[in-house]
Amino acid sequence: MPSSPRSARPAPAPNDPGSAALSDVPADWPALWEQVLAAREGRAVPASRRATLAWRADGGWCIRGPVSARAAALFDLYKPLLDARAARGSPWVVAQMGQSLDGFVATATGDSYYVNGAHSLVHLHRLRALCDAVLVGAGTVAIDNPQLTTRRVPGPNPVRVLLDPEARLDGTSRALRDGQSPTLWLCDARHAARAHERLGRGAPGAEVLPVAGLSTGSDEARGHDAQRLLAALAERGLRVLFVEGGGVTVSRFFAAGALQRLHLSVAPVLVGDGRRGLRVPAREVMAECPRPPARLVVLGDDMLWDLDLAALG
Ligand SMILES: NC(=O)c1ccc[n+]([C@@H]2O[C@H](COP(=O)([O-])OP(=O)(O)OC[C@H]3O[C@@H](n4cnc5c(N)ncnc54)[C@H](OP(=O)(O)O)[C@@H]3O)[C@@H](O)[C@H]2O)c1
Known part of the structure; x- marks a missing residue:
């Protein structure tokens, strides 16, 4: 294990993903992510013509309205974190x-x-x-x-x-x-x-x-x-x-x-x-x-x- 944090670090690897374009982020995800951040911070969730996040007493945070399958799959990854925040337990x-x-x-x-x-x-x-x-x-x-x-x-x-x-x-x-x-x-x-x-x-x-x-x-x-x-x-x-x-x-x-x-x-x-x-x-x-x-x-x-x-x- 190197003792100095950066001394053994090689030049950027050819597989550096830093500039790669994300091909699997659907068009409706950025607006949904803004809503996720609002829910995270306890702010009012901005209304949208398409999908809107809503709180349900029996199901936690969920999506209301049309949403792409990919955005729904991404939201499902983050929903447990939002629900855990809301639970304040x-x-x-x-x-x-x-x-x-x-x-x-x-x-x-x-x-x-x-x-x-x-x-x-x-x-x-x-x-x-x-x-x-x-x-x-x-x-x-x-x-x-x-x-x-x-x-x-x-x-x-x-x-x-x-x-x-x-x-x-x-x-x-x-x-x-x-x-x-x-x-x-x-x-x-x-x-x-x-x-x-x-x-x-x-x-x-x-x-x-x-x-x-x-x-x-x-x-x-x-x-x-x-x-x-x-x-x-x-x-x-x-x-x-x-x-x-x-x-x-x-x-x-x-x-x-x-x-x-x-x-x-x-x-x-x-x-x-x-x-x-x-x-x-x-x-x-x-x-x-x-x-x-x-x-x-x-x-x-x-x-x-x-x-x-x-x-x-
Ligand atoms: N791919 C990923 O998702 C990912 C994510 C994070 C890190 N990493 C990589 O994981 C590696 C580190 O993970 P790890 O499991 O070895 O350790 P770690 O879980 O980050 O840290 C715990 C270990 O570090 C040791 N340690 C404590 N102080 C240290 C020090 N000053 N210098 C060096 N080691 C110290 C601890 O030793 P004791 O048992 O004596 O306490 C313990 O074994 C790195 O190579 C990092 O690049 C990969």
Whole structure:
């Protein structure tokens, strides 16, 4: 794993999806997305001559009026987030993983630019826009140094949460320095002094959030206490969360039963060996393996599995 975030990053890859045109965004989607954002923010949903979002006590947010099949399929991806916001209940967490066909989220050097295509990246930014906070593990921060903004879509930037129980990051990450959105450096209270020292002044809105008892396990099997983490964020009013990676972090949330929804975006690429994507506790009997209700949505060349983990109970 490279110690310097950008030093090992090669020049833009030939598969850089940055400028690719999105061929599967229907003409009626931008207006519907504006309505989704209004619903997210509790604003009056702008009326439309075509489809309009409406709240139903028995069904949550739904579409009234004519809408293309593709826009309806995209809306179905985001409806659970809108409904979770409206419920104002306990923390609600969606995670995503962009994986290769053979189950990796990056090569062995940590290079993940790019597993998925442009459609999946835009989807990622839409998820960010609909959540109170986006969370990534320290490994992702150290390797990708991500901005975690919504620059590919209209919509607000979420609060950024860097999950670093042992406070191993060096404090120079872009999210702690660029001031684009508030950023919480989440660590175990035992290591908060080190994080404070490394952060120094930081950018406006960047702060250390110490959580007592966040670190769990031994050196061989480190982890985090998901419930303490969620409670600490809920105290800040951050309740609808997006766990964006990497594989270790998403897998730990899954094992803790802390995910309501999982979006697995499978790309037609073979990595051979590298950073593993989702890993779930092993079972011996196939009939006992979790098989959540699932929907498949095509995102360009990628196949997005939308898994309803809340239904597993
Ligand atoms: N394709 C995708 O959707 C996607 C999304 C996000 C990231 N990624 C890729 O996933 C990779 C990172 O994922 P991951 O599963 O390895 O980790 P991760 O889930 O981002 O972070 C958790 C892991 O990072 C380790 N870690 C903690 N502090 C660190 C530091 N300062 N430097 C380096 N590692 C540290 C942790 O070690 P402990 O166990 O000791 O705590 C833990 O193993 C990157 O290559 C990134 O590009 C891909």
